[in-house]
Amino acid sequence: MTEMTLSPLLLFLILTLTIFVVAALYLSLRAKAKSITSNDPIIDNLNLFGEKIQKLSEGQERLTGGLQTVSEAQAKAQLSLINMMEERLSKVQLQMNENLSHSSRRTAQSLGDLQQRLATIDKAQEKITKLSGDVLSLQDILSNKQTRGAFGEIQLTDIVSKALPSDGFDLQATLSNGRRADCLIKLPNPPGPIVIDSKFPLEAYEALRNASSEVET
Template identity: 65%
Template sequence: MMGMQDVIDAFDELWLILALAGAGMLFLLIILLIVVLRRVGKSGRMIEPLNRQIGYLDQHVQALSDGQAQLSGGLQTVSQTQTVAQAQLMNTLEQRLAEVQAKMTETLHGGSLRTTRSLTELQERLATMDKAQSNIEKLSSNVLSLQDILSNKQTRGAFGEIQLNDIVSKALPTDSYKLQATLSNGKRADCLIDLPNPPGPIVIDSKFPLEAYESLRNADNDWEMKAAVSAFKTSVKNHIKAISERYIIEGETADGALMFLPSEAVYAELHANFPELVREGFAAHVWIVSPTTCMATLNTMRAILKDARMREQAGA
C-alpha cells in the first residue's frame, strides 16, 4: 500500500510539475504574443506615414502632369503672341523708317535753302563789316587827331571853348549870351550869359586839367600816385582861384561863376575822390559843371530868361 501511495504521490508531484510547466509555457506564449502584437502595431504605425507620403507623391506627380500640360499650352500661346508682336514691330519699324527718310529728305532740302540764305547773309554782313572797319579806321585817325589836339595846351583850351560854345548855342537864345566877352577889368571870359538881376550876368569859363588827370590815371606806384594827386589838386585849385579873381566883379557880374570841365571823366573823378575841391569851389562861389550838368544849368537859365522877358512884356 505504501508503495502504491508513493507512486500516486510521485504521479501527483509529476502532474503538478507538468501543470506548472504548462502554465509557464502558456505564460511565455502569452508574453511572446504580446511582444509580437506590439511589434506588429509598431510596423503598422511605420507603414502609415509611408503610405501618406506615397499619396502625397501621387498628388505631386498629378500636379506636375497638370502643370506640364498648362506650360505646354502657355508656350504655344507665347509663341503665337511673339509672332504677332514681331509682325507688329516690323510694321512699326517700316513706318518709322519711312517717316525718318521723309523728314531727312525735307530737312536736307530745308538745310540747303537755309545754307544758301545764310551764305547770302554772311556775304552781306562781311560787306557791312568791311564798311565798319573802314569807319573804325577813320575814327582811329580822328582819335589820333583828337589826342594830338589835347596834347597841346592851347589847342586843348580851344577844344573846351568849342564844346562850351556848342552847348550854350543849343540851350540859349543867341541874344542872351556873348562869347569871348571882355569885362571891365580887361579879362576875357569864354562866355557871358546876360541874366537879369538878381543874380546878374554870369561867366562860364572852360578849364581842362587833362595832364594832371592823365598822370593820376597812369600812376603805377604810390609815389607816382601821391605826386599825381598833388598835381591834380594844385591844378584845380589854381583854376578855381583864377575864375574867382577874374570873373566875379561886384556890381558887374553875378556873385558866382561857372567852371566848365569838357570831360565827364574828369568831373566824375573830381566829385568821387576830391570832394574837398568841390567844397573849396563852393566857398569861392565857383560852381564846377560838366557837359551834362552844364546843359541842365543852362536849361534853368533859359527858364529864368523866359520868365524875365514875359514880365517885361507884361509891364510894357
C-alpha cells in the first residue's frame, strides 16, 4: 500500500520538474529565435518542441487527476476498513457483555440457592439444638424419682381425661388393701378395675436394656 502511494507521487514530482525545465529551455530558445527568419528549421523544431511541452502539461493534468483518484480510493478503503473493525469490535464487545451478564445472573442465582440452603441448615440446627435441650431436660426429669413421679402423674391425668369419661376413672384412689393407686380405671368384670402406677421404673428399664444375657435379665 505504501509503494503504490509513493510511486505516483514521485512520478508527479519528476514530471513537474521536467516540464518546468523544458518550459524554461523553450522560452530561452524562443527568445533567441526572434532574430531568425520564419523559414529557418530551428523555428520548426521550436514549434514541435512546444507541442511536446503541451502534451507533457496535459499528461501532468491527467496524472494529477489520477493521484486524486488514488487518494480518494485509498481514503475510502481506509474508511471501509475502520468501519469493518469498529463493527467487529462492537460485536465482540456485545458478546462479552452478554456473557458477563449471563455469568453474573448464574452466580447470583447460585449464591441465592446457597443462602437458602444455609438458612434451611441453620433452622434444622436450631431444631436439633432445641430437641437436644428437651431430651436433656427429660433425662433430668426422669433421673429424679420424685420429679419422674410428678411428671408421670401429669401425663397420666392428661391421657385418661382425654380418653375416658369423668366417671370412668378415679385418680389417687384408695384400694381395698389400703394402698393408694395413681389411677383406677373402672371396667366391668371381667377384667374389672385396672390399677395404673404413673411412676416409670426407669432403673429397671435401663437394667433390662443394658443386660447382655438372659441371666442378667
